[in-house]
Amino acid sequence: MILKIENLNAEVDGKPILKGLSLxxxxxxxxxxxxxxxxxxxxxxxxxxGRPGYEVTGGSATFDGQDLLALDPHERAAAGLFLGxxxxxxxxxxxxxxxxxxxxxxxxxxxxxxxxxxGDFLRLARGQADALGLSMDMLKRPVNVGFSGGEKxxxxxxxxxxxxxxxxxxxxxDSGLDIDALRVVSEGINRIMRxxxxxxxxxxxxxxxxxxxxxxxxxxxxxxRIVKSGxxxxxxxxxxxxYAQVAA
Amino acid sequence: xxxxxxxxxxxxxxxxxxxxxxxxxxxxxxxxxxxxxDFWIGDGPRLLFIDGHYDAGxxxxxPVEIGRTGDASDHPxxxxxxxxxxxxTLGHDHAPSGxxxxxxxxxxxxxxxxxxxxxxxxxxxxxxxxxxxxGWANRFTRIALARSARLMRTVRLLQSSGFQSIxxxxxxxxxxxxxxxxxxxxxxxxRIDAALSLDxxxxxxxxxxxxxxxxxxxxxxxxxxxxxxxxxxSRQIWRAVADDSATDSIAARVEVARGAQQTDAEQSLKGxxxxxxxxxxxxxxxEIFADDVKCAHGCAIGELDKQALFYMQSRGIxxxxxxxxxxxxxxxxxxxxxxxxxxxxxVLADAEAWLGEAA
Ligand SMILES: Nc1ncnc2c1ncn2[C@@H]1O[C@H](COP(=O)(O)OP(=O)(O)O)[C@@H](O)[C@H]1O
Ligand SMILES: [Mg+2]
Numbered sequence: 001m002i003l004k005i006e007n008l009n010a011e012v013d014g015k016p017i018l019k020g021l022s023l024x025x026x027x028x029x030x031x032x033x034x035x036x037x038x039x040x041x042x043x044x045x046x047x048x049x050g051r052p053g054y055e056v057t058g059g060s061a062t063f064d065g066q067d068l069l070a071l072d073p074h075e076r077a078a079a080g081l082f083l084g085x086x087x088x089x090x091x092x093x094x095x096x097x098x099x100x101x102x103x104x105x106x107x108x109x110x111x112x113x114x115x116x117x118x119g120d121f122l123r124l125a126r127g128q129a130d131a132l133g134l135s136m137d138m139l140k141r142p143v144n145v146g147f148s149g150g151e152k153x154x155x156x157x158x159x160x161x162x163x164x165x166x167x168x169x170x171x172x173x174d175s176g177l178d179i180d181a182l183r184v185v186s187e188g189i190n191r192i193m194r195x196x197x198x199x200x201x202x203x204x205x206x207x208x209x210x211x212x213x214x215x216x217x218x219x220x221x222x223x224x225r226i227v228k229s230g231x232x233x234x235x236x237x238x239x240x241x242x243y244a245q246v247a248a
Numbered sequence: 249x250x251x252x253x254x255x256x257x258x259x260x261x262x263x264x265x266x267x268x269x270x271x272x273x274x275x276x277x278x279x280x281x282x283x284x285x286d287f288w289i290g291d292g293p294r295l296l297f298i299d300g301h302y303d304a305g306x307x308x309x310x311p312v313e314i315g316r317t318g319d320a321s322d323h324p325x326x327x328x329x330x331x332x333x334x335x336x337t338l339g340h341d342h343a344p345s346g347x348x349x350x351x352x353x354x355x356x357x358x359x360x361x362x363x364x365x366x367x368x369x370x371x372x373x374x375x376x377x378x379x380x381x382x383g384w385a386n387r388f389t390r391i392a393l394a395r396s397a398r399l400m401r402t403v404r405l406l407q408s409s410g411f412q413s414i415x416x417x418x419x420x421x422x423x424x425x426x427x428x429x430x431x432x433x434x435x436x437x438x439r440i441d442a443a444l445s446l447d448x449x450x451x452x453x454x455x456x457x458x459x460x461x462x463x464x465x466x467x468x469x470x471x472x473x474x475x476x477x478x479x480x481x482s483r484q485i486w487r488a489v490a491d492d493s494a495t496d497s498i499a500a501r502v503e504v505a506r507g508a509q510q511t512d513a514e515q516s517l518k519g520x521x522x523x524x525x526x527x528x529x530x531x532x533x534x535e536i537f538a539d540d541v542k543c544a545h546g547c548a549i550g551e552l553d554k555q556a557l558f559y560m561q562s563r564g565i566x567x568x569x570x571x572x573x574x575x576x577x578x579x580x581x582x583x584x585x586x587x588x589x590x591x592x593x594x595v596l597a598d599a600e601a602w603l604g605e606a607a
Contacts, residue, residue: 049562052554077564089559093577099560102573107564142577159563 002027002064002167002199003048009058010047017043019224020059025167025199032202032210032235035221036243041203042086044221045171049083050076064166077103078110080166082159084173086203088152091143096155097125099143100162107163128161132188149176157188168193169201174209186212207239222247254324263497263529264439264468268411269358272384277357284351287378287406289594292346295334299383300352300359302334311344312336317364319390323441326388326415333362333388338371338397347374347591354383354410363389367397367424374400376591382410382436391418393426395448401428402591403457404598407436415441416455422448422477429586430457431595432467433602440469446480446508456485456516458579460602461494461526471500475508475541482512487582488519489575490526497529506537513541519549520578522571572603 003025010018017040025031035041046054048061050073061068063079071079091099105115116124129139132154144152153173160168170189174182190213193200202213210218210232218234219226220243227247228234238246251273254261277299284296284306293310296303302314313335321327334350352361367373371394379385385407393399405412420426432438444453459467473482488496502513519528532545552574560570579599586592 049558051558051562072567073558073561074564074566074570077562083562085559085562089553089555091553091556091559091574091577093580094573099563099565099573102569103560103563103565106566106569110564163563 001025003201004062005059007059008047008056008061010043010054010056012043012054016057017224018047021221021225023219023226025201027197027199029216030200030202030213031217031219032204032215033219033221034204034235034238037205039221040224041221042171045083045169045203048081048169049073074106075110077163078107082163082165082168084156084160084168084170086171086175088144088156090145092145094143095141096139096143097122100125100159104162124162125158128158131161131191132158133184134158150178150181153177153185154181154188157185157192161188161192164192166197167199167201169203171203172205173202174204174206182209183212189213207235210235220247252324260470260499263495263499265437265466266439268437269384272356272410273358275357275383277355277359277383279355282353282355284353284380287351287380288349289376289590290347290349292348293344294349294351297350297352297361299355299357300361300385310348311338312348317362317390319362319364319388321388321390321415321417323388323415325386325413325439325441326417328386329360329362329388331360331362333364335364336373336375337366338368338373340368341370342368343372347376347588350375350377352377352379352385352387354379354381354385354407356383356410358384358386360386363387365389365391365399367393367399369394370396372398374588374591376402376404378404378406379412380406380408382408384411384413386413388415389417391416391426393418393420393424395421396423397421398425399427400587401426402586402595403428403430404595405430405432405436405438406434406598408434409436411437411439413439413441416444417442418444418453420444420446420448420451420453423450424448425452427454427585427587429454429583429595431583431598432457432459432461433598435463435465437466438468440467442471442473444472445474445476446482447476449477450479451477452481454483454485454585456483456582456585458487458489458582458599459496459498460489460579460599461496462491463494464492465494466497468497469499472503473501473513474503474505475511475513476505478507478509478511480508480511482514484515484517485582485585486517487579488517488528488530489522489579490519490528491522493525495527495529499531499533501533501535502543504536504538504541504543508538509540511538511541511543513543515545517547518578518581520575521549521551522575575603576600
């Protein structure tokens, strides 16, 4: 099992958001979490990523056999966890290339691997950028600065491709994408993550992403808990009948 | 000579801490064998000063001469720098090959040294000065740029203790350009003073840099930039970083004289506090007596962006390098204005070394 979350409780600013959330993901599986706005979906991804201010008040999360919650955010990354942000952050003055090379080599160092040379890194970055329709020029610009919403999401996928994680938690990677960009990004997810031993947790609001990245399991998150789980058909049911009906 | 120092009750000295100077002024330098090897950047002319004394054996001065500058200043620190100093005089259209490098090594005590830079029409030069060691290094540089002359000056203030006081006075003629970029890193206190006058039409002056302070270190810059003729442009781009209980202070004043129409003056004074206990003071001032001028000024003091830090950590960058990377990008805004790549890289490396020492 790659991720096992048991009875997770978490609060932000003293306000309980996750209230006893349990979820298990095996290697090789794609899970989707759907739920209304404000249900706690982004909170779940931040808690798993270790964002300061998101305080775990109970429960556990085990990642690839390790106590995930005991690790610092960068250690979680090196262990193979990738967070795709709903709102990717702009970092003026730091180029994508510099940022990613530093990130990748920091991860490799923590894992006891040799750093990647400049040339090898650029080859890797170019391959991922090409596949997602971003130019190397854009990768030389500051991280996400001046990128459109769609470009930021593609850039998240370029980063994921370079980092090559074991588990990707993708928070509304589909939001703000037109249909062509959605296809490109979905192909990216499938290409990078649809491999033995790798798993994906897709957080989404809409069914349409799931037409391209087919989930093995679908969960409904409402009021801080998983209230229903099923197969891909659950997503269609949600689309047809609405969260209120299905989660009731 | 008794040392008469300005009081912090004077407005221009209110953020200064000169308290170490009387003791340093009494001490004799230790002297000894000096290795300045690490501080040279290129292969151009180079001059080594040890405690303000020229070391002919380890220098190859190129066009620079040692002698009286003949200048006097009524500035309270600059006026201490009389006697022999270094002099660069370039004739019409002359440009020495390579960057001129001057390394000032201090071994305790105090040293006062004047310098004179005179560039005739269309002459060009680039000068890097590097301050290392300890003790009080007090310097006064008088600059005169004739029509269309160009001078690029880079100052690396890297002493590990003591004090560095730098005074620059410049007169810039028609179409001439003076760019001075400083890096205050190391661990010593500094006082940076400048009085620059854009005397000719279409003159350009830039004076700025990055001030990095930690512990109880203090950097203190006080700049007066005067537009006396029409069509001039000026830039003051400063980035201040303060950690622990350190203090950075920048007072930057732009004066636009009556008749200095079409002046374009830009000031950007930005501070980054790495600890809540650190202090950054900024004081931008504008005094404008012409009506057709463009003066842009921005001041902002903040902390490292927490969202960006988490984003970087979530990609695997540990907290310390993440903070260093963000801080480096912040200061790069001021240091990237150094024109020559080798010099810029050296100064960025100095900043990097300072950042790498952060806890
Ligand atoms: N930084 C924050 N401070 C205070 N409340 C927050 C913060 N982030 C999220 N919340 C609250 O937590 C709840 C869940 O938010 P979120 O996880 O973003 O939901 P979702 O992603 O499912 O739309 C909401 O009520 C939201 O207002
Ligand atoms: Mg959300």
